[in-house]
Amino acid sequence: MNFTQIALQLFTHGYSFGFGAEQYADHRGIDSKGRSMSGAHLWAKAEAARLEDALHGRSVNMVSAEIELARTMATRVRGYVRPTGLLDKGVSVLEFGPGTVMAFREKTFPVVRELVGRQGRCILIDNSDLFLNQLRDAYGDRIARLTLITENIFSGRRFAGWNEPAFMLMFGRTFGNLDAKASDEAPYKDAARTLRDLAKAAPAGWFAVSIGSNLDGERAKAYYEAHPEFQVNVFFRMAAEMEIEGRFNPEAFRYEADIRGSAEFLQVVHTAVLQEDLSFKLAYEPFDLKAGTRFHLKNSFCFSRGFMEESAQLAGLRPVDFLSDGHGSDLHVFAKPPSS
Incomplete structure (x- = not known):
């Protein structure tokens, strides 16, 4: 699936596995302050900080x-x-x-x-x-x-x-x-x-x-929530690359790490929680999304x-x-x- 198809699947069903890979893409999306929200740059920045701390x-x-x-x-x-x-x-x-x-x-x-x-x-x-x-x-x-x-x-x-x-x-x-x-x-x-x-x-x-x-679970939650902008950068890419009619605000998606698990596994459900109502058309498909809607972006498992x-x-x-x-x-x- 291409990026538009993945986005349509996410907004229709609340989950699309393809978003995991798309988070790392380089794109021209920016936030309201003009800062780059490119997934590749955000990931490189977070990983470089972790590696430098580790190596020193x-x-x-x-x-x-x-x-x-x-x-x-x-x-x-x-x-x-x-x-x-x-x-x-x-x-x-x-x-x-x-x-x-x-x-x-x-x-x-x-x-x-x-x-x-x-x-x-x-x-x-x-x-x-x-x-x-x-x-x-x-x-x-x-x-x-x-x-x-x-x-x-x-x-x-x-x-x-x-x-x-x-x-x-x-x-x-x-x-x-x-x-x-x-x-x-x-x-x-x-x-x-x-x-x-x-x-x-x-x-x-x-x-x-x-x-x-x-x-x-608490340790994992703290680790991933330390870099929330990377987790939701895909919405800024949508705003930059897709023809979207109506009201679409990429900053309305807030990141949360939901935790599941047992004695065999831990699942971090990377989730975007909508903070306001949005009404728009994407690829001619109408969407009326309500505040509080949760979108499953990807998983991070421990085993x-x-x-x-x-x-x-x-x-x-x-x-x-x-x-x-x-x-x-x-x-x-x-x-x-x-x-x-």
Whole structure:
């Protein structure tokens, strides 16, 4: 679906999975004070602040924890691959949502150095052209076979060649943005389906997935509500790019983090709450929205180790390694056999 179709689905049904990817897009939307509300810029600003705090020891958070886990994994990846005999020629590294240059440098590039070798590729898939262009500028001369693909990372497409095993990566707890309705039930089927679809990106290989395992809802709520402007930037993009007739005020959408969960999972339902009545037409479809209406923009899940490993097995993947900081940041490594 294109952005207009995603917006129509959101206003019609109150939820559209496609918004998760669209939040990271670069656009020309501005607020009433003339400040950029581009998702790519807002995300880069928030991530840079977290990374700088982590790298300079000013805070310990999911960013600093994930950097350490990724660096530890980079020292082990050759051990995962060695039994296959592929190390001599190199193994392709494929990442879903590499994000900013700083994130790639700290987490992904160490894995690329260990595995790509003479024949492997570095394949980066992201919904943001801005991020990919910045990565090309920074690493185009350092990585001989760099392939950049603008695509929804949850598309379920094949990105590696049909005879190209790959070491797949999904950092940033992005897996937690999987498609699922708000529920108090653990989403085993949704998680297994998402793992299976993502793993289709390569015919075989390995899949490293970062995820949170701290099920403290209040902590998660505080984390996400610290950057509310990023969560609602899509409405400013609508105002800037779409032909909307009538009254549409992007600043009327206030962000809230709704919490669901159990002993196996935590679901943050990223929600936009309308603060005033709006009446407008979008793509000739009339909408009369009332103050208090809630829109489900995307999810951020945290999962226990047991949940992730059971979901992976349901998806045809085999657990290979598990890394954790012991405080809620986990990195799972799975093997994907050629038949899955």
